[in-house]
Amino acid sequence: xxxxxxxxxxxxxxxxxxxxxxxxxxxxxxxxxxxxxxxxxxxxxxxxxxxxxxxxxxxxxxxxxxxxxxxxxxxxxxxxxxxxxxxxxxxxxxxxxxxxxxxxxxxxxxxxxxxxxxxxxxxxxxxxxxxxxxxxxxxxxxxxxxxxxxxxxxxxxxxxxxxxxxxxxxxxxxxxxxxxxxxxxxxxxxxxxxxxxxxxxxxxxxxxxxxxxxxxxxxxxxxxxxxxxxxxxxxxxxxxxxxxxxxxxxxxxxxxxxxxxxxxxxxxxxxxxxxxxxxxxxxxxxxxxxxxxxxxxxxxxxxxxxxxxxxxxxxxxxxxxxxxxxxxxxxxxxxxxxxxxxxxxxxxxxxxxxxxxxxxxxxxxxxxxxxxxxxxxxxxxxxxxxxxxxxxxxxxxxxxxxxxxxxxxxxxxxxxxxxxxxxxxxxxxxxxxxxxxxxxxxxxxxxxxxxxxxxxxxxxxxxxxxxxxxxxxxxxxxxxxxxxxxxxxxxxxxxxxxxxxxxxxxxxxxxxxxxxxxxxxxxxxxxxxxxxxxxxxxxxxxxxxxxxxxxxxxxxxxx
Amino acid sequence: xxxxxxxxxxxxxxxxxxxxxxxxxxxxxxxxxxxxxxxxxxxxxxxxxxxxxxxxxxxxxxxxxxxxxxxxxxxxxxxxxxxxxxxxxxxxxxxxxxxxxxxxxxxxxxxxxxxxxxxxxxxxxxxxxxxxxx
Numbered sequence: 001x002x003x004x005x006x007x008x009x010x011x012x013x014x015x016x017x018x019x020x021x022x023x024x025x026x027x028x029x030x031x032x033x034x035x036x037x038x039x040x041x042x043x044x045x046x047x048x049x050x051x052x053x054x055x056x057x058x059x060x061x062x063x064x065x066x067x068x069x070x071x072x073x074x075x076x077x078x079x080x081x082x083x084x085x086x087x088x089x090x091x092x093x094x095x096x097x098x099x100x101x102x103x104x105x106x107x108x109x110x111x112x113x114x115x116x117x118x119x120x121x122x123x124x125x126x127x128x129x130x131x132x133x134x135x136x137x138x139x140x141x142x143x144x145x146x147x148x149x150x151x152x153x154x155x156x157x158x159x160x161x162x163x164x165x166x167x168x169x170x171x172x173x174x175x176x177x178x179x180x181x182x183x184x185x186x187x188x189x190x191x192x193x194x195x196x197x198x199x200x201x202x203x204x205x206x207x208x209x210x211x212x213x214x215x216x217x218x219x220x221x222x223x224x225x226x227x228x229x230x231x232x233x234x235x236x237x238x239x240x241x242x243x244x245x246x247x248x249x250x251x252x253x254x255x256x257x258x259x260x261x262x263x264x265x266x267x268x269x270x271x272x273x274x275x276x277x278x279x280x281x282x283x284x285x286x287x288x289x290x291x292x293x294x295x296x297x298x299x300x301x302x303x304x305x306x307x308x309x310x311x312x313x314x315x316x317x318x319x320x321x322x323x324x325x326x327x328x329x330x331x332x333x334x335x336x337x338x339x340x341x342x343x344x345x346x347x348x349x350x351x352x353x354x355x356x357x358x359x360x361x362x363x364x365x366x367x368x369x370x371x372x373x374x375x376x377x378x379x380x381x382x383x384x385x386x387x388x389x390x391x392x393x394x395x396x397x398x399x400x401x402x403x404x405x406x407x408x409x410x411x412x413x414x415x416x417x418x419x420x421x422x423x424x425x426x427x428x429x430x431x432x433x434x435x436x437x438x439x440x441x442x443x444x445x446x447x448x449x450x451x452x453x454x455x456x457x458x459x460x461x462x463x464x465x466x467x468x469x470x471x472x473x474x475x476x477x478x479x480x481x482x483x484x485x486x487x488x489x490x491x492x493x494x495x496x497x498x499x500x501x502x503x504x505x506x507x508x509x510x511x512x513x514x515x516x517x518x519x520x521x522x523x524x525x526x527x528x529x530x531x532x533x534x535x536x537x538x539x540x541x542x543x544x545x546x547x548x549x550x551x552x553x554x555x556x557x558x559x
Numbered sequence: 560x561x562x563x564x565x566x567x568x569x570x571x572x573x574x575x576x577x578x579x580x581x582x583x584x585x586x587x588x589x590x591x592x593x594x595x596x597x598x599x600x601x602x603x604x605x606x607x608x609x610x611x612x613x614x615x616x617x618x619x620x621x622x623x624x625x626x627x628x629x630x631x632x633x634x635x636x637x638x639x640x641x642x643x644x645x646x647x648x649x650x651x652x653x654x655x656x657x658x659x660x661x662x663x664x665x666x667x668x669x670x671x672x673x674x675x676x677x678x679x680x681x682x683x684x685x686x687x688x689x690x691x692x693x
Contacts, residue, residue, distance in 0.1 A: 119575035119626055123602075131604065134631025135575050208577015208601045248580045335580070339675040372675045374657050375627070448583055455584045459678045468676045477658035484627065557600040559570075559586045 002050045010050055022046070039293030040251035041453075042416060048408035056411060061306070065401045067321070069309040071302050071414070072402040073360040074325045079398035084356075085363035086388045087164060089331065091116035091141035092375055093488045095151035098141040102156060104378070108385060112194075112363060114164040115152070116140030117174075122209040124170045124543030127492030137488035139375075140166075144496050145538045149177045150184070159187045163194035164239070164329070164363075169211035171198040172220050173542050176530040195236035195285055195329070198224060201262040202241050204438050204555070206248040206447065211543060214435050216550035220525065221266065222273040225280040227526035236285040238266060239329060242304075246289035247335045249451020252300045253417055255289060257424030258434070258443050260308055264425070265434040267316055277316050281323035290352040290359075291333045297352070298404050299413035301328070301359025307418050330356035331365040337372040341467035342478060345369040350387050357391055358404055364388055374481040441558045448559070496538060503536040511535045512545045519549040566690060567595045567617040571608045573636065576626035577601055581653065585621065588679035594686075605635040609643055618690040619649040621682070629656050634667035641668075647691045653677070 002010075036044040045052075056062070063069055066076035075081060088105055090113075091098045102113055117140040120132035126144050127136045136142050143149060158181065167174045175196050179189050200217040203210040210217070221238065228237045242250075242259035250258065263284065270280050288304065290297050308326040312318040332352035337345045346369050353366050366384040368376030376384070392398055404410045431437040438444070457463040464470045511532045518528045532542050570586045572579055579601060586596045597615050599608060612620050620640070622633060633652050640648055652664065653673035661672045670689055673682050 123575055131575065131602070134628035135626060138627040139576070203577070206577075208579070209575075247578075249584075372655065374655065448587070451580050452584050452587050455588070455679065459680065465676075469678075481657050481659075486630075555600055557598055559583050559590075559596070559598045 002054060007050060007054055014047075014049055014051070038252070038296040038413070039291055040253060040296060042253070042296070042413070042420075048412055050408065052408050052412040053415075056415070061415075062405060068313065068324060069306045070325055071306040072405055074305070074327055074362070078360060078401040079357070079392075080401070083392050083398060084361050085112040085162065086110050086385060086392075087112040087114045087329070087363045087365055088381060088385055089114040089116050089164075089166065089365045090381070092118075092139075092482070093137040093141065093484050094491060095141055095143065095148040097137075099152055099154055099156075101378075102152075105381070105385070106156070106161070108382060109389065110385060112162045112164065113156070114365065115166065117165070117167055118142045119209065121539060122167060122169065124173075124211045124539060124547075126496055126538050126540030127489060128496050129540060133489065136492050137484050142488065142492045143174070143177070143539060144492060145499055145536050146177050146180055146533050147495065147499055147536065149174075149181050153181060157187075158182045158185055159191045164197075165194070166197050168197050168200055168203050168207075168209055169217065170539060170543055171196045172224055172526060172529050173533065173539055175224065176526065176533045179530055180534050189231045189235075190233055192232060193234040195239050196224070197241060197287070198238040199241045199262065199287075201265060201434055201438060202244055202259075204553070205245060205258065205262075205443050207241075207244040210553045210555075212546065212550040213553045214439075216519075216546075217553075218266075218269045218435075219273075222270045222275065223524045223526055225270050225283075226273070226275055226524055228283060229275070229279045233283075235283065236327075237280065237283045239285050239287045240266065241287040243287050243289045243331055245447065246291070246333065248447050249335075249454060250447045251450050252291070252293075252296055253420045254424065254446060254450060256300060256304045256307065256417060257421040257428075258447075259286065259288070260304065260311065260421065261425050261428045261434040261437070261443075263308065264311065264315070267312075268433065271316070277312075277318050278320040278323050281312060281316070281318055282320060282325075285362075286326055286328035288328050288330050288356075288361075289333050290330050290356040290361075292336055292348060292351055294351055294355045294358075295404070295407075295410055296413055296417075297355035298359045299410050300417050301330075301356070301361070302402075302405075302410075302414045303418040303421065304328075305360070306414070307421060327362045329363045329365070330359075330361040332356070332367045334367055334371055337367060337369070338465065338468050339372040341473065341475065342369045342373060344467050345372070346383055346387070349384060350391070353387055353391055354395070354397065357397055360402060370478065370481060373478060375484070377480055377482045379480070439556075441556060445558060499536060499538070507535045508537050508541070512537055512541060515542065515545045516549055519546055565593065565595050566619065566687065567597070567615065568619045568621055568686065569597050569599065569608070569612050569615060569617040571599045571603055571611070571620055571622045571636075572601050572624075573603055573605060573608055573622055573632040574624050574626055574628040575602055576624060576628075578625040579623065581625075582623040585623075585653070585679055585682060589683055589686075592683045594683070605632060605639050608636055609639040609645065612640065612648055613643055613645050617648060619651065619686050621686070622650070622652045624652070624654040624656070627655070629654065629664065630660055633664055633669050637668035649686065649690045651682070651686065653682070
């Protein structure tokens with residue numbers, strides 16, 4: 001990007017500066033540390049100059065927003081056209097309670113819904129299952145059947161909102177419920193917009209809500225790809241998630257590498273199932289974490305976009321530019337929130353949210369200050385949403401596209417992250433791809449090592465966490481934390497009892513049998529799952545039917 | 560504990576939540592501190608945890624929950640341990656656990672609760688000083 005003579009001059013001047021100015025400064029005031037590192041342990045130089053980015057060919061590496069390789073963003077005008085979607089992940093207790101929270105969030109100016117399901121729902125157990133005891137309605141809303149979905153979205157027109165559902169192993173079933181519910185509102189599937197997480201590989205790696213073994217799980221995913229490419233052009237069929245991988249302890253480089261490696265596995269599975277890449281790839285979406293190291297995170301998002309574009313174009317020969325676009329949701333980093341001095345978390349979240357916006361996110365969830373203590377209270381959720389609104393309307397960062405491009409530091413970090421992530425992907429390819437690397441425990445082990453190193457650095461004081469290992473104060477226990485009524489479990493159990501007494505149970509057994517029969521063939525399962533939910537089969541019944549055919553996943557344990 | 564016998568700890572994840580970063584980090588720190596550590600893996604019922612604790616003849620059961628089900632599951636493990644002859648096994652817990660729940664959990668027999676931000680050394684120290692078996 002610079003002419004040779006100028007670069008030579010800069011290089012000489014830099015050497016002179018280091019010799020004359022820096023040495024003198026250091027002799028009087030030594031630097032704070034021997035070496036400086038990013039939050040993810042990449043070494044940071046004292047100063048970056050044009051020398052560090054001299055190899056960047058602008059058109060090849062950066063280009064223009066909305067154009068390959070999308071380093072500068074996926075839309076030509078980015079936030080000048082439309083701000084990112086402010087989407088707070090919410091849901092707890094019963095469908096009735098969660099419906100109230102959604103209406104509150106929409107009134108407060110939120111622009112999309114994001115449904116949190118409780119763990120029994122995510123693992124395919126009804127609320128009355130023995131393993132559900134104590135967990136019903138705890139980390140999200142309990143959904144046992146289409147009846148609960150009807151209550152959850154009561155008074156919310158599904159063609160007017162976009163809905164994101166954090167559901168993985170039983171994603172096909174919840175999607176089927178959403179389709180059936182829309183039909184009752186008079187809306188056809190092509191009018192629906194939203195996302196299902198539907199990313200099973202990272203469940204095996206980091207999040208733990210798996211049900212079936214990898215092979216049938218991948219089949220359910222490709223069935224969804226196929227169904228949606230024909231019927232739901234505005235639906236994101238998967239949200240390939242680095243978020244949980246990062247929360248489990250991965251570095252920024254590992255987050256990009258393992259997420260894109262999983263992405264490659266899904267694309268390969270879909271192609272193997274007979275789909276053509278440009279039919280499904282435009283609806284793939286991603287989900288990343290935003291940590292505290294502001295500039296490293298910005299570089300991470302940019303590197304991920306460039307790397308995915310290259311993979312889709314070169315490796316999978318995609319033709320449609322939309323297939324090459326890495327569109328993503330971001331959530332601020334739960335694992336960075338501290339139980340100590342929880343108000344400090346507001347500041348952390350603001351920095352992380354800023355990173356996501358400077359990195360070009362399509363939607364954003366900002367965490368609440370009290371999440372290291374409990375589910376967030378309404379006051380805390382409002383501050384979190386206001387943080388996004390302040391960034392959007394007061395900070396000025398949304399007024400131009402990709403404002404940090406050209407920063408010597410950010411560009412060289414973008415290069416470094418891309419390159420190191422690519423090295424990991426090559427290693428995973430050699431192991432036989434992400435599913436094999438997971439089976440061998442490689443990815444899990446790499447993440448665990450990073451998590452342990454981080455914890456030790458904090459305990460040894462090499463890494464400062466304000467309020468935890470430095471700047472501590474005596475504190476009183478915080479008040480006003482949200483508590484989920486333990487009666488929720490009983491309430492859901494009653495609802496299931498009533499449902500089972502009032503539905504057509506003959507029809508229920510017939511469709512469940514049909515589902516089992518289809519599961520043994522190669523037929524796309526979506527139509528029969530839709531029939532099951534419409535007959536008010538419960539989530540647990542549908543998952544049990546599939547369990548009898550598919551079996552269950554057993555994790556191998558390494559520590 | 561006189562140091563004559565290696566301390567054996569069962570790290571357990573009761574309930575359905577899949578967040579085991581903390582459990583694994585603590586497990587490794589214990590191992591580095593010279594303890595023998597067994598990790599149950601995810602989604603263990605109280606019955607499975609107690610069975611493993613007794614079969615493995617551990618000195619301590621250290622549980623982690625981040626889903627909010629601690630009030631239901633932690634006491635159940637203690638109760639079952641007592642029924643099965645494991646009353647001398649030290650039980651501790653950790654995770655996202657509100658301050659106000661801690662007194663009730665201690666009353667139910669959980670010796671200590673370690674909340675976010677606790678250095679691994681504190682947990683290891685506590686276990687070393689409080690195990691009941693010789």
